[in-house]
Amino acid sequence: MKIPALTLLLLFAGGAIAQTPSAKTTQEVGQLFAALKQSNCEFSRNGSWHNAQKASEHLQRKYDYLLKKRLVTTTESFIELAATKSSMSGKPYQVRCGKTAPVSSSSWFKSQLNAVRSGGRR
Numbered sequence: 001m002k003i004p005a006l007t008l009l010l011l012f013a014g015g016a017i018a019q020t021p022s023a024k025t026t027q028e029v030g031q032l033f034a035a036l037k038q039s040n041c042e043f044s045r046n047g048s049w050h051n052a053q054k055a056s057e058h059l060q061r062k063y064d065y066l067l068k069k070r071l072v073t074t075t076e077s078f079i080e081l082a083a084t085k086s087s088m089s090g091k092p093y094q095v096r097c098g099k100t101a102p103v104s105s106s107s108w109f110k111s112q113l114n115a116v117r118s119g120g121r122r
Contacts, residue, residue, distance in 0.1 A: 019070040028075040028116055029063065032083075035112045041097040043105065046086050049096070059083055079109045 021029070036043075036056050043055030050058070062082040066072045071081055084106040085092045093105035 019073055021067070021072050021074070025073070025075050025078070028113065029072075029078050031116045032075070032078070032109055032112055033060065035116070039097060041095050041108075044094040044096065044102060046089050046091055062087065075113055079106060079113070083109050 033056055036052050036059070039052050041052055042049045043052065043058075044050075045055070045058065059082055063072065063078060066078070066081055072078045083093065084104070094102040095105050095108040096102040
């Protein structure tokens with residue numbers, strides 16, 4: 001009887017550890033925030049366009065909330081859970097840089113992540 005209880009305890013403990021983002025994830029998310037702030041792009045949220053600084057502040061609040069709930073485990077989960085769509089309305093976020101057509105924020109952040117991982121910034 002003690003072996004199954006110990007196994008369950010280890011499974012739950014392992015799950016809690018797995019839900020803490022790694023140092024690499026924390027660094028990458030920080031680099032994505034820096035890329036957004038420096039981009040001079042606009043960010044559409046629920047039908048309104050916001051500058052990069054306001055967008056970053058909004059996403060930082062969402063990120064902090066998700067960290068408290070232990071829901072961000074990878075940089076991709078940050079993008080999916082915080083930077084893709086409104087948690088309230090479900091409407092997708094968009095990013096518009098200069099006179100280019102808006103793109104989904106998911107695509108924009110994934111592109112930025114690829115640049116971070118390859119050692120450059122876009």
